Amino acid sequence: MATVAGPARGNAIGEALRQARKAADTEYGIWSWIATVDHKRIGIMYGVTAFFFFLAGGIEALVIRLQLATPNGSIVNADQYSRIFTMHGTTMVFLVVMPLSAAFFNLLVPLMIGARDVAFPRLNAFSFWTFLAGGIFLNASFFTGNIFEGRLGAPDAGWFGYATLTSRQFSPGHGVDFWAMGLQILGIASMASGFNFIVTILNMRAPGMTLLRMPLFVWMTLVTSFLIIFAMPVITVALFELMFDRLFNANFFNPAAGGTPLLWQHMFWLFGHPEVYILILPAMGIVSEVLPTFARKPLFGYPFVVLSGVAIGFMSWGVWVHHMYTTGLGTIANSAFGISTMLIGVPTGVKIFSWLGTLWGGSISLRAPLMFAAGFIAMFTIGGLSGITHSIVPSDYQQQDTYYVVAHLHYVLFGGAMFALFAGIYYWFPKFSGKLLNDALGQVHFWLMLIGFNLTFFPMHISGLLGMPRRIYTYSGDNGWDLWNLMSTVGAFTIALSILVFMINVAITARRGDRAGSDPWDGRTLEWSIPSPPPPYNFAEIPRVHALDDFWHRKYTEDAQGRPVPIPAGAALAPEPEHAEGGHGIHMPSPSYFPLIAAIGFPLIAVGLIYDYAILAVGAAVLLVGLYGWALEPATEE
Amino acid sequence: MRFLRARRIHLSRALSALLVLGLLALLLAGCETDTPQNTFDARGEVAARQRDLFYMAMWPAIAILILVCVVLVVALLRFRRRSPDELPKQVHGNTTLELTWTIAPALLLLVLAVPTVTAIHDLGRPPRADAFHVNVTGIQWAWQFEYADLLDDRGQPLTSLGELHVPTGREISLTIRASDVIHSFWVPKLAGKLDAIPGRDNVMWLKADEDGSFSGQCAEFCGRGHAGMKLTLIAQNQEDFQAWANEQRGGGG
Ligand SMILES: [Cu+2]
Numbered sequence A: 001m002a003t004v005a006g007p008a009r010g011n012a013i014g015e016a017l018r019q020a021r022k023a024a025d026t027e028y029g030i031w032s033w034i035a036t037v038d039h040k041r042i043g044i045m046y047g048v049t050a051f052f053f054f055l056a057g058g059i060e061a062l063v064i065r066l067q068l069a070t071p072n073g074s075i076v077n078a079d080q081y082s083r084i085f086t087m088h089g090t091t092m093v094f095l096v097v098m099p100l101s102a103a104f105f106n107l108l109v110p111l112m113i114g115a116r117d118v119a120f121p122r123l124n125a126f127s128f129w130t131f132l133a134g135g136i137f138l139n140a141s142f143f144t145g146n147i148f149e150g151r152l153g154a155p156d157a158g159w160f161g162y163a164t165l166t167s168r169q170f171s172p173g174h175g176v177d178f179w180a181m182g183l184q185i186l187g188i189a190s191m192a193s194g195f196n197f198i199v200t201i202l203n204m205r206a207p208g209m210t211l212l213r214m215p216l217f218v219w220m221t222l223v224t225s226f227l228i229i230f231a232m233p234v235i236t237v238a239l240f241e242l243m244f245d246r247l248f249n250a251n252f253f254n255p256a257a258g259g260t261p262l263l264w265q266h267m268f269w270l271f272g273h274p275e276v277y278i279l280i281l282p283a284m285g286i287v288s289e290v291l292p293t294f295a296r297k298p299l300f301g302y303p304f305v306v307l308s309g310v311a312i313g314f315m316s317w318g319v320w321v322h323h324m325y326t327t328g329l330g331t332i333a334n335s336a337f338g339i340s341t342m343l344i345g346v347p348t349g350v351k352i353f354s355w356l357g358t359l360w361g362g363s364i365s366l367r368a369p370l371m372f373a374a375g376f377i378a379m380f381t382i383g384g385l386s387g388i389t390h391s392i393v394p395s396d397y398q399q400q401d402t403y404y405v406v407a408h409l410h411y412v413l414f415g416g417a418m419f420a421l422f423a424g425i426y427y428w429f430p431k432f433s434g435k436l437l438n439d440a441l442g443q444v445h446f447w448l449m450l451i452g453f454n455l456t457f458f459p460m461h462i463s464g465l466l467g468m469p470r471r472i473y474t475y476s477g478d479n480g481w482d483l484w485n486l487m488s489t490v491g492a493f494t495i496a497l498s499i500l501v502f503m504i505n506v507a508i509t510a511r512r513g514d515r516a517g518s519d520p521w522d523g524r525t526l527e528w529s530i531p532s533p534p535p536p537y538n539f540a541e542i543p544r545v546h547a548l549d550d551f552w553h554r555k556y557t558e559d560a561q562g563r564p565v566p567i568p569a570g571a572a573l574a575p576e577p578e579h580a581e582g583g584h585g586i587h588m589p590s591p592s593y594f595p596l597i598a599a600i601g602f603p604l605i606a607v608g609l610i611y612d613y614a615i616l617a618v619g620a621a622v623l624l625v626g627l628y629g630w631a632l633e634p635a636t637e638e
Numbered sequence B: 001m002r003f004l005r006a007r008r009i010h011l012s013r014a015l016s017a018l019l020v021l022g023l024l025a026l027l028l029a030g031c032e033t034d035t036p037q038n039t040f041d042a043r044g045e046v047a048a049r050q051r052d053l054f055y056m057a058m059w060p061a062i063a064i065l066i067l068v069c070v071v072l073v074v075a076l077l078r079f080r081r082r083s084p085d086e087l088p089k090q091v092h093g094n095t096t097l098e099l100t101w102t103i104a105p106a107l108l109l110l111v112l113a114v115p116t117v118t119a120i121h122d123l124g125r126p127p128r129a130d131a132f133h134v135n136v137t138g139i140q141w142a143w144q145f146e147y148a149d150l151l152d153d154r155g156q157p158l159t160s161l162g163e164l165h166v167p168t169g170r171e172i173s174l175t176i177r178a179s180d181v182i183h184s185f186w187v188p189k190l191a192g193k194l195d196a197i198p199g200r201d202n203v204m205w206l207k208a209d210e211d212g213s214f215s216g217q218c219a220e221f222c223g224r225g226h227a228g229m230k231l232t233l234i235a236q237n238q239e240d241f242q243a244w245a246n247e248q249r250g251g252g253g
């Protein structure tokens, strides 16, 4: 590839680069995907990649559940178990839920605000490739042990990697090195996309789309992006210090040299609690789009829902100590953070009641997207309420670090985030593929997942209250935990079955699915006003926005009693014609290989830091070539 | 179509039933008192206070859960779309309602906050001066106990590994530390956990109301041996306890 030659000084190199870009500027073929800067394609790549990581993290979960199905399990040993649960948690948080949300940001934000792409399309591609590089790097750690002898090399200190267990003394091998640097790489990807979406949302809205006419999903993307750009630096500092402790014998967390292990926990959770909302706010945004469409009724109390989302964003910075009640910070700290944790339940409650208010009195179509959104409401409520019990600090001294917490966090992140993400997948799949997923299979998927989910995680409340600590690889049969664990294992395989149904559904739909048309659900927001799948330039003409749920108001007016009246079929209803003049005259950014090249530099640098500084030099050179070429290349051809 | 709809209604009912059954199971589990680490089965004043606080939060939580689920299921059934061109009244919101469901939960939480903060301070007070004092050290992967109040002939405190002997009915003061990585000291029937952190002394107190042996285990992941890092707290009446201490002195030489 000519691009390796870097900045195009000579005419020959410049011409070769231009040809390479041109070759990728098509609608088909692998290179058109690799060099793409189209937000929709990047969104799809985010989604597909995250789904593969979801399968990996899911298989890890099944191994965990098999091991714990009965007392004295012997599927894996203690060492393998600790590596597998560490990777399960790390994968699901950083490689599944975050990038699945990123997939939706990419797919939807430009369409919902009436823009042709994000503010920085190449930076967007760079985010994706850096995420992929970080994900592969993190999982490559498995192979740093001797996998054939059953010695996995993956990190083994848990997904929140408490010092001093992460020190070289207590975690020899390179697993934790891969973890610390893999998460830093993923942090770069998140930071870049955080800035990108903030700028996109603030600057690229179609004329007339004031902040309070933005779809709720866009609002939640904005809040999430701000949380990302403020939270990621915190964990980056922590990881950087950990890296220095491990690679260069620094002593940030080493008590023997005056360092403080608790420093890690403060930094990790100061990132970690906003992170919880980074994971759940996009899900809330999705549900706030799905419910109004399927109830044919606007979101109940839109300003309250927006404000409560913003309030959650702010308050999420003031509750991190609720992960640390048992570290002995004292009565004042525990009281203050107990109360702040209770208070964050208030805006969360506002959202739940507003969703119920949206459904009430609607005309509800019980299609798969709505079922998943309704499942989200119920499951997330359970997770929220068990969260409230954590704020009762002395009671939490009992539940902390038990399966009760495992239950709670899965009700929030799986029952919450994943249900909502599936609602989003069923809802927007036709927009980007042009085909509707089969609804009957969708219903089967939903019920299997709902039943499997509750069968897996509800019993964990009980095993936790019966004194089962988390992260034990085995237990004896005299604790009364056997039944609950067996239920959890059966449930986990039920969830796996439901995911299989989903995959079959996608496969069938790809072959022969019903054509969706531009507006299959009677949608309310701008993405439904353009063809499915949308053309590369999205909008042949940038729309003018007159109201919240603008597209709905193009289809319906309200009579005096507040009942919608369809606007007689005519110009107002018609979606934009397919390929309005083929999109001629619309300048879209050119494809580019440089974001990918730059992204490849990061894992090379990390490998170099661990094994050999020569590789570090190569990685730095690749990164420089990528950034330099990117800076010099024209953003748009001609 | 009608068949499908009927089936969905059926399944919604099944969902509600499932939830109720799940909650019932939780309650039954709470009554099941003979498992060794059951947090509901408190045998000391600290654990009892903590359990009562859990109930205080659990009952309103279950009530709110049932409320939300009932409203959700009723809404889904009652307002399901009956014809494809059905258009409901467009309600955008209701300020009174919205303010109510902002303020009411805030008030409820403030009500919960009072006993919570009181308990944090009651349970978090320093141990009494006359408490029986033990230094607890978490080591990969065992618990070591040093009895500051029990000295052997050479004036050294007695120690034990894995078994913590205490006098029943007396306040026990524990100074908890770790020698390598973070562990967490936990005997569920007597008290919630407190972390053992290298380079730091954490202090807690607890009390066993009755004689018996109470099992506990490390609650913070501490490496490969985490699952096996157990302990037994043995509470004895004054006579038995003295006998044990004397035996230790003899055995220790
Ligand atoms: Cu938190």
Ligand SMILES: [Cu+2]
Pocket: B182, B183, B184, B218, B219, B220, B221, B222, B223, B225, B226, B227, B229
């Ligand atoms: Cu442990």
